[in-house]
Amino acid sequence: DADVTQTPRNRITKTGKRIMLECSQTKGHDRMYWYRQDPGLGLRLIYYSFDVKDINKGEISDGYSVSRQAQAKFSLSLESAIPNQTALYFCATSDSYAGTSGAKQFFGPGTRLTVL
Amino acid sequence: RKEVEQDPGPFNVPEGATVAFNCTYSNSASQSFFWYRQDCRKEPKLLMSVYSSGNEDGRFTAQLNRASQYISLLIRDSKLSDSATYLCVVNMRDSSYKLIFGSGTRLLVRP
Numbered sequence: 001d002a003d004v005t006q007t008p009r010n011r012i013t014k015t016g017k018r019i020m021l022e023c024s025q026t027k028g029h030d031r032m033y034w035y036r037q038d039p040g041l042g043l044r045l046i047y048y049s050f051d052v053k054d055i056n057k058g059e060i061s062d063g064y065s066v067s068r069q070a071q072a073k074f075s076l077s078l079e080s081a082i083p084n085q086t087a088l089y090f091c092a093t094s095d096s097y098a099g100t101s102g103a104k105q106f107f108g109p110g111t112r113l114t115v116l
Numbered sequence: 117r118k119e120v121e122q123d124p125g126p127f128n129v130p131e132g133a134t135v136a137f138n139c140t141y142s143n144s145a146s147q148s149f150f151w152y153r154q155d156c157r158k159e160p161k162l163l164m165s166v167y168s169s170g171n172e173d174g175r176f177t178a179q180l181n182r183a184s185q186y187i188s189l190l191i192r193d194s195k196l197s198d199s200a201t202y203l204c205v206v207n208m209r210d211s212s213y214k215l216i217f218g219s220g221t222r223l224l225v226r227p
Contacts, residue, residue, distance in 0.1 A: 042219035
């Protein structure tokens, strides 16, 4: 079974709808991240969480919110989806207790979101 | 200027060829460096870390030049299965463990 899972894998929605993307991990890592990927732009960080009580904005947090329900779960919400939020979304985890290896991140399979 | 810059390619090479990718980063406070591999429509996967002294993993060799702020990846004896996008990734010298991703270099290995 995959260590980092994301649901749904694909979603088509309409402008103005509320959408939640979910991420779960069995790696036991404390840190979790949400990214979006657009063609030619690489991955950009939306939000990150170092533990259940710690949530931080990334470089492109506007229009998004997150919830860290448990160490293993990190959800991303689009309160009112708009077409320019059409992208591939990835969840990732890392282990702060891994010393210098703690910077390594492990990614889920991604959610392809289309906003019409 | 992007914090991490890569030639987008594509690099189109025959099987068995040696190919090299370079990447430059703008922030001298960068601390850790990685190469990730991403197949089409799939998640990025860690290929290898990049160490100051250079490091090798099978057919893959990574080099870091801190003075010039660039990182390289050399692939020897290219296989068809090496076709993918290679992402250069840096981590800042702080406690955030945020990674900064390049937009990737695409490699196509042809028979």
